[in-house]
Amino acid sequence: MPVRLSAIGVLISIASVAVAIPTQAQTTNPISGHWRTADGAAVVEIKPCAQTLCGRLVWVREGADARDERNPDRSRRSAPICGLNVFSGFRSDEGGRWTGGSIYDPEAGRAISGVSLGARGDALTLTVGRGVFAGSETWRRAPAPSRPCQAR
Known part of the structure; x- marks a missing residue:
């Protein structure tokens, strides 16, 4: 009988490892990477920054010469938007979403x-607000641009 219990123990151990591997893979950050905005006008690279997520524009349809013309700070209106940090402060919550940041x-x-x-496969959903006042937009995973912006 001890041999049979050992065999069952081995099977349980193997099954535990098989279940743990996908779980570990899912706990890695599925949001990191390059994402094309819903309108296709830009690609944002999202990556970990310490304990948060941040992101910057790495490609814009308007080209590297596009400027931050509507910035409320007049001194920044001539700055290029290519390479601009546009995501900051997102932290993981227990539900697998990232919250608390700004865009x-x-x-x-x-x-x-x-x-x-929230990311699922090749889709990244950005949601603002709650309930009837909520709005969302879906971005799609994209390859790294062949002609990215210069880092600032």
Whole structure:
């Protein structure tokens, strides 16, 4: 009988490892990478920054000469948006989403807070607000641009 219990113990151990491997893979950050915005006008690279996520524009349809013309700080309006940090402060919550950060929208010239991020496969969903006041947008995973912006 001890041999049989040992065999069962080995099978349970193997099954535990098989279950743990996908779980570990899922706990890695699925949001890191390059994402094309819903309108296709930009690619944002999202990556870990200490305990948070941050992101910067690495490609914009308008080209490297596009400027942050709507920035509320007049002194920054001549700065290029290519390479601009647009995501900051997102922290992982227990539900697998990233919350608490903000996104700077150069088209509107303002930062948007109250955004949560969730990735599933090749889709990244950005949600702002809750309930009937919520809105969302889906971005798609993209390859690294062949002609990225210069890092700032």
